[in-house]
Amino acid sequence: MFADLSDVGPTESIYESDIASGEEIAAATGDTQNEEDWIRILGVSETATIQEVKEAYKTLIKQNHPDRVQGMSQAFKKLAEVETKKINAAYRQALSVASPA
Numbered sequence: 001m002f003a004d005l006s007d008v009g010p011t012e013s014i015y016e017s018d019i020a021s022g023e024e025i026a027a028a029t030g031d032t033q034n035e036e037d038w039i040r041i042l043g044v045s046e047t048a049t050i051q052e053v054k055e056a057y058k059t060l061i062k063q064n065h066p067d068r069v070q071g072m073s074q075a076f077k078k079l080a081e082v083e084t085k086k087i088n089a090a091y092r093q094a095l096s097v098a099s100p101a
Contacts, residue, residue, distance in 0.1 A: 038097070041090035050098050057091045 039046055042056040062068075064087060066080040 038090035038093040041086055042094060044094075048094075050095070053091070053094045053098065057087065057094075060087045 036046075039048075042048075042053060042060065044052055044056050048056075061084065064080055064083040066077050066084060069076040069080050
């Protein structure tokens with residue numbers, strides 16, 4: 001146990017190694033993004049306009065951005081990063097579905 005603590009730096013938490021990355025969580029739960037995920041993540045309807053999608057995106061990013069948890073532990077920062085990545089992916093997917101290139 002103490003041998004593991006020797007690898008922890010002064011700004012790190014001993015619990016950070018227990019925090020899974022977003023990719024690890026998605027792989028473990030089988031939560032890969034499908035076509036309807038953006039609707040659930042952004043909280044909009046299937047018939048949402050591009051403007052409604054943009055408004056939902058902006059609201060969620062403001063709530064979940066890693067800068068909002070700057071002074072908190074690394075666990076909160078990591079969680080915010082994972083959520084922000086999900087929101088960004090959902091936003092990209094919503095825009096591609098709404099206006100195919």
